[in-house]
Amino acid sequence: MNVNVVLVGHVDHGKSTLIGRLLYDSESIKDERVEEIQKLAEEYKRRFEFAYFLDSFEDELKEERTIDTVSLMFKSKKNYYTITDVPGHKEFIKNMLTGASHADVAVLVVSAKEGVQEQTRRHMFLLKMLGIKQVFVAVNKMDAVDYKEERFETVRNQISALLTSFNFVTHEIPFIPVSAIEGENIYRRSEVMDWYEGSTLIEALDTVIISQENKPLRFVVQDVYEVEGETVIVGRVEAGRLSNGDEILLEPSGVRGWIEKIMVFGSELEEAKTGDSTGVVITNSGDVKRGDVAGTVENPPLPREQFLGEAVLLDKNLKKGEKLELRCGTARVRCVIREIKERINSETGEVIAEYPEEIHEHDAATIVFATEPLVVEQFAEIPELGRFVLVKNGKGIGAGVVLGV
Amino acid sequence: MSLKDLENKSIYIIREAYAEFENPAVLWSTGKDSTTVLWLCRKAFFGKIPFPVIHIDTGYKFKQMYAFRDKIADEWGMDLVIARNEEAIKAGIGPKNGKFECCTKLKTEALMKYLDKHGFDALLLAIRRDEHGIRAKERVFSPRDNEFRWNYRDQPLEMWDQYQIHNQGQSEGEGTVSIHTRVHPILHWRELDVWEYIKQEKEIPINPMYFANDGKRYRSLGCEPCTSPIESNAKTIDEIVEELRTTKIAERSGRAQDKEKTFMMQKLRALGYM
Numbered sequence: 001m002n003v004n005v006v007l008v009g010h011v012d013h014g015k016s017t018l019i020g021r022l023l024y025d026s027e028s029i030k031d032e033r034v035e036e037i038q039k040l041a042e043e044y045k046r047r048f049e050f051a052y053f054l055d056s057f058e059d060e061l062k063e064e065r066t067i068d069t070v071s072l073m074f075k076s077k078k079n080y081y082t083i084t085d086v087p088g089h090k091e092f093i094k095n096m097l098t099g100a101s102h103a104d105v106a107v108l109v110v111s112a113k114e115g116v117q118e119q120t121r122r123h124m125f126l127l128k129m130l131g132i133k134q135v136f137v138a139v140n141k142m143d144a145v146d147y148k149e150e151r152f153e154t155v156r157n158q159i160s161a162l163l164t165s166f167n168f169v170t171h172e173i174p175f176i177p178v179s180a181i182e183g184e185n186i187y188r189r190s191e192v193m194d195w196y197e198g199s200t201l202i203e204a205l206d207t208v209i210i211s212q213e214n215k216p217l218r219f220v221v222q223d224v225y226e227v228e229g230e231t232v233i234v235g236r237v238e239a240g241r242l243s244n245g246d247e248i249l250l251e252p253s254g255v256r257g258w259i260e261k262i263m264v265f266g267s268e269l270e271e272a273k274t275g276d277s278t279g280v281v282i283t284n285s286g287d288v289k290r291g292d293v294a295g296t297v298e299n300p301p302l303p304r305e306q307f308l309g310e311a312v313l314l315d316k317n318l319k320k321g322e323k324l325e326l327r328c329g330t331a332r333v334r335c336v337i338r339e340i341k342e343r344i345n346s347e348t349g350e351v352i353a354e355y356p357e358e359i360h361e362h363d364a365a366t367i368v369f370a371t372e373p374l375v376v377e378q379f380a381e382i383p384e385l386g387r388f389v390l391v392k393n394g395k396g397i398g399a400g401v402v403l404g405v
Numbered sequence: 406m407s408l409k410d411l412e413n414k415s416i417y418i419i420r421e422a423y424a425e426f427e428n429p430a431v432l433w434s435t436g437k438d439s440t441t442v443l444w445l446c447r448k449a450f451f452g453k454i455p456f457p458v459i460h461i462d463t464g465y466k467f468k469q470m471y472a473f474r475d476k477i478a479d480e481w482g483m484d485l486v487i488a489r490n491e492e493a494i495k496a497g498i499g500p501k502n503g504k505f506e507c508c509t510k511l512k513t514e515a516l517m518k519y520l521d522k523h524g525f526d527a528l529l530l531a532i533r534r535d536e537h538g539i540r541a542k543e544r545v546f547s548p549r550d551n552e553f554r555w556n557y558r559d560q561p562l563e564m565w566d567q568y569q570i571h572n573q574g575q576s577e578g579e580g581t582v583s584i585h586t587r588v589h590p591i592l593h594w595r596e597l598d599v600w601e602y603i604k605q606e607k608e609i610p611i612n613p614m615y616f617a618n619d620g621k622r623y624r625s626l627g628c629e630p631c632t633s634p635i636e637s638n639a640k641t642i643d644e645i646v647e648e649l650r651t652t653k654i655a656e657r658s659g660r661a662q663d664k665e666k667t668f669m670m671q672k673l674r675a676l677g678y679m
Contacts, residue, residue: 002406070542071534073595080406082593094562098544101564222420227451234449236417265448276409277416279451290424314562327567330421389567396562 002080003208006103006132008096008123011088013111014140018180019072019085022202025187026074069099078206088119093126093362094314097399100127104210105134107201108159111141112151112177116158122347122362128166129310129364129401131383135163135173136204142193143179149195152177166349174204212274215239216299218377218385219272220329221250221292224285232263232279233288238329238384242272242294248282250292252303252373257282291331293375293385301385303373304405306338311390311400312346312364318398319358325391329384331374332391339368366403376402406593408602412445415590418545419449419529421568422588423456426527429588430457430486432516435474436626437611438531441599442590444609446529447481458483459519459528463511464494465628473612480610488519500630511628520585529588535595544568547587597649604642616640 007015071084086092086099100106106127110120127135137159145151152175160170176185177196184190185200199207217240225232242248242262249256261281262269272278280294295301318337326335343353344364352363359365379386379401390398406414422429431446431454433439446454460474478485490498493510500507520528532543544560546568568588591599603609614623621634622645639645 002410073535095560098560098563222417223424225450232451234420236413263451265451275413277413277420277449330424384565387565389562389564396564396567399562399564 001078001208001210002082003205003210004102004104005081005083005205006100006106006127007083007085007109008100008106008120008127009088009109010111010114010117010119013109013114013117013120014180015085015088015109018107018109018138018140018178018186019083021180021183021186022081022083023072023074025183026076026202069095071099076202076206079208081205086123088123090119090122090362093122093312094396096123097126097130097312097314100130100132101399103130103132105136105205105208106132107136107138107205109138109140110155110159111144112139112155113141113144115155116162118347120159121162124162124166124168125346125349125364126312128168129312131379131401134208135168136201137173137175138178138180138201139175140178140180142177142184143182147177147179147184147190147193149193152196174198176201176204215274215382217242217246217248217295218301218375218382219248219280219294220331220385221288221290221294222330223290224288225279227279230261230281231285232281233285233294234277234279235294235330236277237272237274239274239382240295241274242276242278242280244270247297248294249297249300250288250294251301251375253287253289253292255282255284255286255288255292256297257284257286291329291333293329293331301375301377302405303375304371305373306368306370307376307402308341308366308368308404309388309400309402310344310364310366311388311398313359313361313398315361315392315397317358317360318365320356324397326369326371326374326388327391328374328376328388333372333374335369335371335390337367338370341366341368367400376405378402378405406598408598408605411591411594411598412448412602414593415442415445416449417566418568418588418590419446421566422527422529422546422590423449425568426586428456428523428525429527429529430459430523430525431529432531433458433460433474433485434531434626435460435470435477435612436531437599437603437615438533438591440477440609440611441602442529442531443481443483444606445590453482454484456484457486457523457525459516460485460487461512461515461519462487462489463507463515463628464489465499465511465630467614467626467629467632469614470612470626473610477610486519488515490515490518500628504631525585527586527588529590531591532589533594533596533599534592543587543589543592545589545592547589549585549587597646600642600646600649604646611642615645617644 009015069084069086071082073082084099086096110116139152139155156175163170177193178185178201187202189200218238219235219242220238221233221235223234225234244259244262246259259280259282262272263279293301320337320340322337324335326333340356340359342351342365343356343359345352346362346364377385386402388400389396433443490511498507498510544563549555616622617637617640620636622637622639623634639648
């Protein structure tokens with residue numbers, strides 16, 4: 001099974017070293033790369049560190065910090081993991097969001113020596129907003145605190161309190177004492193921490209289950225092609241499944257028809273499942289266009305002109321009444337910030353103000369968006385159509401999720 | 406990810422690029438990765454690729470590559486265009502000028518001149534994250550400024566499957582280059598995935614140089630003077646797949662440009678290389 005992991009936590013708490021260690025111990029690192037890193041370390045007169053397997057920008061090595069995400073792959077006996085390390089610094093939140101948006105689960109790394117810090121909080125807030133449900137906590141640098149159980153307990157309580165405040169269910173979260181630099185409890189069970197009886201990090205990750213539920217059909221239209229005289233609507237099944245002969249409704253165009261063919265290059269299919277990129281031919285394609293969403297007539301998609309969302313802002317500020325472009329699925333619509341309900345501190349989760357006139361960079365907020373007719377779903381139900389990006393002058397300036405329609 | 410998941414995502418990306426850009430093109434080196442991308446394009450568009458296929462010819466490619474290229478172009482009904490930096494080739498630029506200089510003049514500049522002349526606003530390329538550390542940092546849609554530079558310090562927001570579309574415009578005036586976006590349909594594929602997909606699809610043509618001849622084969626195909634074969638006896642795709650499962654040698658270990666200077670790959674890419 002493939003699992004996407006995002007690694008979050010404060011800079012200097014050892015995330016890079018942790019990934020480097022995971023790659024190294026799982027033998028996912030090519031010999032060439034180890035040599036390359038050793039050479040680099042000599043060139044920059046640095047100590048050889050596992051962290052250097054990651055940061056491949058010269059600037060990052062020089063500045064000793066991560067600017068952008070990096071995704072690497074390793075495997076355990078059970079799964080293939082794509083692990084994305086994200087930058088911690090506030091100025092790189094955009095890159096952190098990019099990396100975290102693809103994750104199924106998160107590993108939070110906190111240094112046993114320092115405990116919870118600023119970036120830790122902001123990361124957890126954003127992960128909660130992005131809907132990441134499964135979290136694992138690695139209490140790192142146990143070597144720096146002599147592998148003491150008391151220190152682990154203290155830090156664990158600190159982290160639990162934080163996670164609880166963001167509404168994570170802490171008794172379901174594994175807390176693992178590790179040392180990335182020494183390789184304790186990552187792949188190899190630690191002997192020196194004999195007081196710990198839980199799983200190693202890799203054992204915990206191997207318990208991940210990515211569940212598929214039964215959802216109503218939602219097919220997003222990317223384009224319409226003419227193929228050998230037929231009109232083929234191409235797109236992707238974001239939820240549920242598409243079957244030949246189904247009667248479907250496409251909104252916001254309002255087109256309704258029966259599926260005559262489901263096609264991929266070289267063959268026709270009886271059905272398409274969640275995740276499939278496919279083409280359909282229907283009776284009466286009418287004015288179907290990019291941005292439409294198809295569903296069965298029994299459980300049709302509903303176009304909205306207003307919804308409540310929670311978003312984080314990456315631009316300098318955002319004012320009530322401001323006009324932007326909103327993108328959800330393949331739809332791009334004009335939108336207006338009708339109301340800002342709450343201005344939220346993305347570091348603490350606290351509401352700073354109610355019904356403010358504007359919000360500032362890195363704030364989160366609950367906002368009433370008014371848009372051209374658009375199909376959106378509640379993020380908690382169909383995340384693929386419950387998440388959106390805000391665009392201004394062609395640039396992504398924020399992202400969020402749909403709380404209510 | 407399963408091959409089906411990988412393919413689904415790639416086709417989605419390709420269709421997004423076609424829907425969003427006015428004038429896309431796809432780069433083809435005739436290597437296994439870019440030929441796979443062409444195959445995925447055929448699948449996305451149900452047979453005929455509706456935009457040009459660009460081959461950058463440095464003049465130093467292996468002879469077998471040229472023959473292979475023309476045969477496939479013909480079979481697949483491609484709109485094949487060749488980009489060459491004629492001035493540099495005439496001036497005798499080659500690896501003796503230093504690999505950085507040679508790659509820049511014969512590859513990067515050939516592409517730049519071609520794009521400038523024909524105004525493509527998007528280029529589909531076959532790079533993968535696992536090929537090289539630098540590529541691990543790439544976005545699926547990655548903008549290049551009007552001097553081809555990759556602003557890796559300030560990459561666009563790219564969340565979920567929302568791919569950044571920059572406001573792009575044609576620069577006017579002499580000697581200016583249009584702004585374009587690089588699109589990477591197989592960024593999430595590993596080397597092994599590519600070979601397993603090729604094996605599964607049966608119809609993806611593979612340059613015979615990838616297979617062992619006399620105890621050696623090529624794992625990566627660059628220009629003749631700068632590409633070295635590896636020791637191998639893998640004569641079929643199955644054998645290559647088996648070899649890949651167990652090897653710890655990096656794919657591009659035979660490529661001189663990657664070795665030469667520590668951050669040469671980054672510098673090359675920042676200047677517009679692929």
